[in-house]
Amino acid sequence: MTDGAVQFDFVHVQYPQGSGGNKKKHLYTNKEKFKKGKKSILSIQNTDSLCLPRAIVVARLHSKKPQDPGAFNAWQKQWKRIQEADCRSAVQKKQALELMELAGCDSTLSSCGPLEQGNLQGVLYPEFRLKIFQFQANSSTLKLEPIYKGYGNGKCLNVLLDQGHYDTILSMPGISEHQYYCDDCDVGYSHIEEHRTTCQYCCSFCLSETPCPPDGSCIECSECHGFFKSMTCYQSHLKPYSSKTSTTVCSMMDRCQHCQSWMAKKLLANHKCGGQKKCKICKKIVDKDHQCYVQKKP
Structure with a gap:
C-alpha cells in the first residue's frame, strides 16, 4: 500500500448482445419508430389543427384506389397531390376544410374530439365508416385498439390518434402484420x-x-x-x-x-x-x- 494519492480510471465497455428473432423488433417498443417504420401509416404534416379531417380525406382517396389500370394514372396524380405540403399543394387542406364545413364543425378549434368525430362520420355515411385507433396501454408490444367505431357498412377509413395528433392508416393488414383483417372484430388473420x-x-x-x-x-x-x-x-x-x-x-x-x-x-x-x-x-x-x-x- 502507499500513503500517496491513488487515481483509478474506469472504462465502461458495453458488450454486444443479441436476441435474434425479428429484425423489426425495435419497431415494437418505440412509437415513433413504429410509425415511421410502417409503410401502412401515412404521417399528416400540418401546422393547423385540421389533422383529423386531413387524415380522413387522405384515407378516403386511398380507399378509392382503382383496380382498372386505365383509371390508375389519374388516381395516382390525385394521390401524389393530396400528400404534398400546403406550400406545394393546397388540395389536402381545401378538402379538409370542405369536410369540416359539411359536418358543421368549427375549423378554428384547437383540437378534434368525440363530438367532431361523430359529426364527421355523419357526412361520411353511408359510403364510409370512420374508425379511430390508439396505442394499446399496458402492452409489452405496440398494438392498436379502436377508441371510436363509426356506424354503417361502408369502407373503413382508419385513423391513428397518438399524442394529440391524427395520422392516416393505409392498411390494417399491414399494421397487424397479417394477410387479412376483420374490420368488425378488429383482429388480423393469415x-x-x-x-x-x-x-x-x-x-x-x-x-x-x-x-x-x-x-x-x-x-x-x-x-x-x-x-x-x-x-x-x-x-x-x-x-x-x-x-x-x-x-x-x-x-x-x-x-x-x-x-x-x-x-x-x-x-x-x-x-x-x-x-x-x-x-x-x-x-x-x-x-x-x-x-x-x-x-x-x-
Missing part, C-alpha cells in the same frame, strides 16, 4: 378458415366477408362436401375467396365424413375426431391437453 368459419360478421359457409342471406334451400357440394344456404352462397364458394389468390373455397376446404367437421384440407390430413390431434414432437395421436415439450432421449 388464413381465412382461421377466422371466417367462426366470425358472426362473415359467411361461415362460403367464407365471404359478409353473411349470405338464406333463400330457404340447402345445397351440398359434391367436391368439398360443404353445405350452402343459397345458390348465391354456393356460387360464391366456387370463386377465388380473395383478389390476392386464385384459390377457391371449394378447393381449399373439405369435411370429415365421421364427425362432420368442415376444415381446411391441410388440417384434415392430420385430423382425428373427438378433439384429438397429431403431436408435432412425439408424432403420436394425442388429446388436446397433451403436454409433450421435450423429446426423451432413446
